Every structure is written in C-alpha cells, then in structure tokens.
Amino acid sequence: MSNIKVSIDRIVIEYRDVYWTFFNPFKQNICDYYGIKEYIGKMGFKYHLHIRECPNRYFHISYQPYHEPKSMKHTLRIETHLDPLEHFQPILDGLKANASSIWFVRCDVAFDISCPMNQVFTASSTGRRMNLYEGTRYYGNKRQRQQAGYCRVYDKCKEQKKQKQKGRLPPITFPVPL
Structure with missing residues (x-):
C-alpha cells in the first residue's frame, strides 16, 4: 500500500481580537472587489462573506461569534482549501497585521487510496x-x-x-x- 497519498483538503484558521474599525471597511472592500454581499447568520458567527471564483477556489470569512460579549474587537474565522491560499495572500496579510494572534482550528485530511x-x-x-x-x-x-x-x-x-x-x-x- 505504498500508493497512498495524504492531503489536507480544507483548513480553518481564526484571527483573534480583530477590531470592528478594521473589519467594517475590510468587509466593504471585499464585497465591492468580488461583487458579493455579506449575509448575517443566526447562529455561530454573525457576519459572513463567501468568495467563490471557481469550484476549487473559495474563501469563506466569518466574523463576530454570537457567544462573544459585545466589544469593539472580535474573532474572525477563515475557511478555504490550501491550494488557493496564495491567491488570497493580500487578504491574509491584512488580517495578520490586524489580529492579536492566529489560531489553527481544524482541517480535513484526505487519504487517496488506489484500489x-x-x-x-x-x-x-x-x-x-x-x-x-x-x-x-x-x-x-x-x-x-x-x-x-x-x-x-x-x-x-x-x-x-x-x-x-x-x-x-x-x-x-x-x-x-x-
């Protein structure tokens, strides 16, 4: 069974303590650039942005978990495949510069077995x-x-x-x- 390939298909990362004063214009710029609309969730995170350029390239941004108390800074979460991360590097750079810490949340691991x-x-x-x-x-x-x-x-x-x-x-x- 030496023909097994292991790959990471999806990754979820959190950026902690992202200020609303950064997120609000950041959100508007992304909506304008990609021609998307934000949507407000009822559970989990409040604000959601979903960028899908093609079937294999998507980038999902969630901001302000409902369980966090009201504040000027909240957690921002991204979800994407690893392959398009380089394509979204400008977004990642902006988030890195405006977060107090970056946390790995989870990933999907795929095992490709040829049989x-x-x-x-x-x-x-x-x-x-x-x-x-x-x-x-x-x-x-x-x-x-x-x-x-x-x-x-x-x-x-x-x-x-x-x-x-x-x-x-x-x-x-x-x-x-x-």
Whole structure:
C-alpha cells in the first residue's frame, strides 16, 4: 500500500481580537472587489462573506461569534482549501497585521487510496453508524460533521466523472511509510 497519498483538503484558521474599525471597511472592500454581499447568520458567527471564483477556489470569512460579549474587537474565522491560499495572500496579510494572534482550528485530511471501493474496509472507533448514500459511506450524522470521528468514504474517480472534471488541483502530499 505504498500508493497512498495524504492531503489536507480544507483548513480553518481564526484571527483573534480583530477590531470592528478594521473589519467594517475590510468587509466593504471585499464585497465591492468580488461583487458579493455579506449575509448575517443566526447562529455561530454573525457576519459572513463567501468568495467563490471557481469550484476549487473559495474563501469563506466569518466574523463576530454570537457567544462573544459585545466589544469593539472580535474573532474572525477563515475557511478555504490550501491550494488557493496564495491567491488570497493580500487578504491574509491584512488580517495578520490586524489580529492579536492566529489560531489553527481544524482541517480535513484526505487519504487517496488506489484500489476499488469493494476492497476498502472502514471501521468506526467512535461507534458511529454507517449510512450509504449514492455510493458514498458516511460515518456519523450530518450534524456531527464538525466533530472528531466523522468520516466520508467515496470513489474519487466516480465523483470526478460526475463533475466532468479531469481532476482536482494537485494536493499537498506526504509520504506514508509502511
């Protein structure tokens, strides 16, 4: 099994203590530049901006968690794939300069295994039940997606044929010693 590739598909990072006096014009500039509108969430974070330039390049910004007390500075969270990070470097530089600290929140790890799905055995160590939907195996309920132990197993070639794509952007790969 030396043909296993491990990649990070999505990353979530928080910028702490970002002042409203920075965020408000920052938000307006992003909306104007990308032609998007902010939306106000009812749970989690209050302000949301979602930039999507193509299917593989998105950048989601959330600001002011509802659980934080009213203040002039709040937490700002970004979510994106690693591949387009370089493309959004000016945004990241502005956030870095205006935050007291930067925190890693979570990431999605993908294991690309070159073998047929009928030869892949997955066992849940968390006791989560498997659900099968259109050939994809899900461990855990949809609401458990942000929790440890949630797992999705699917046939990548089949998914790519569905999307009529030749392949995704090259992942960051790490050698897996066996």
